Amino acid sequence: MKQPIFLRPVFQERIWGGTKLRDLYGYDIPSEQTGECWAISAHPNGQSVVRSGKFEGMTLGQLWDEHRELFGHYDSDRFPLLTKILDANDDLSVQVHPDDEYARTYENGELGKTECWYVIDCEEGAEIILGHNARTKEELVEMIEKGQWDKLLRRVKVKPGDFFYVPSGTIHALCSGLLILETQQSSDTTYRVYDYDRRDKNGNLRELHLDKAIDVTTVPHVQTQVEPTVVKTAGATITTFVESEYFTVYKWDVHEHLELEQDKPFMLVSVIDGEGTIITEEGEWKIRKGDHLILPYQLGTFQVKGTAQMIVSHP
Numbered sequence: 001m002k003q004p005i006f007l008r009p010v011f012q013e014r015i016w017g018g019t020k021l022r023d024l025y026g027y028d029i030p031s032e033q034t035g036e037c038w039a040i041s042a043h044p045n046g047q048s049v050v051r052s053g054k055f056e057g058m059t060l061g062q063l064w065d066e067h068r069e070l071f072g073h074y075d076s077d078r079f080p081l082l083t084k085i086l087d088a089n090d091d092l093s094v095q096v097h098p099d100d101e102y103a104r105t106y107e108n109g110e111l112g113k114t115e116c117w118y119v120i121d122c123e124e125g126a127e128i129i130l131g132h133n134a135r136t137k138e139e140l141v142e143m144i145e146k147g148q149w150d151k152l153l154r155r156v157k158v159k160p161g162d163f164f165y166v167p168s169g170t171i172h173a174l175c176s177g178l179l180i181l182e183t184q185q186s187s188d189t190t191y192r193v194y195d196y197d198r199r200d201k202n203g204n205l206r207e208l209h210l211d212k213a214i215d216v217t218t219v220p221h222v223q224t225q226v227e228p229t230v231v232k233t234a235g236a237t238i239t240t241f242v243e244s245e246y247f248t249v250y251k252w253d254v255h256e257h258l259e260l261e262q263d264k265p266f267m268l269v270s271v272i273d274g275e276g277t278i279i280t281e282e283g284e285w286k287i288r289k290g291d292h293l294i295l296p297y298q299l300g301t302f303q304v305k306g307t308a309q310m311i312v313s314h315p
Contacts, residue, residue: 010046018089025290042079072265072297115184123177131221169218262299276306
């Protein structure tokens with residue numbers, strides 16, 4: 001099949017969510033506290049649905065199970081990646097994710113969760129929490145028990161266009177005023193470390209998962225350096241942010257024309273700004289800000305024409 005597969009996202013309400021997904025992307029969100037757009041997802045907790053074409057109405061999970069040829073017969077028992085856009089209208093909980101082995105053992109065979117963030121937009125002075133200052137597990141436990149959050153947590157100022165790689169075992173949080181595109185393993189396992197003593201809609205303190213969080217946190221913190229590489233052509237710029245064992249992530253900044261060969265098992269594409277046209281030997285397809293699509297196996301040579309920014313990934 002030599003044409004893109006467009007997907008309809010799923011939205012998740014969150015205590016920290018807002019309305020940016022509607023205001024900036026025109027999505028039909030469920031409420032004024034919509035925190036997450038699961039843009040390309042085959043996870044059971046929220047599956048994207050094929051928007052049009054031959055497979056219209058199928059979930060991505062169905063497509064993966066029944067038409068593995070579209071994904072180069074990629075060797076995995078599940079679709080391996082999940083693309084989200086997050087609207088952090090308020091601070092997210094301070095959290096940590098397990099690796100594959102721990103999640104497989106303690107979370108019913110779930111994948112671990114290594115993720116990365118591209119900052120689409122943010123308020124002046126916005127920041128993230130990334131890492132901690134404990135030197136030993138004992139010190140980590142002591143600082144958590146004493147509520148020494150300012151001493152424990154590392155904060156980083158951010159700006160639009162920044163990129164962060166967040167391996168499993170990293171204590172982290174998005175803070176208020178951020179709009180992020182997240183590429184991650186297909187997992188929904190999160191261990192909350194601290195949640196600012198917030199209460200849910202029923203007045204209950206939100207659950208923490210301290211024992212598991214302490215188990216999986218990398219101590220001392222290991223800072224992962226991101227060193228993007230940039231390739232410029234006459235009509236586009238391709239930035240490679242990260243090449244890891246779980247995913248490779250790029251930004252395609254097309255200001256006129258881009259021609260590439262789709263030589264991966266499959267590629268996930270999220271249009272974060274602008275509009276244009278994807279051209280293959282089978283036809284032309286309009287793309288615009290807020291579209292999410294998969295370029296399937298053996299798509300062949302394709303072109304993107306227009307002015308558009310895309311975050312692209314593959315396993």
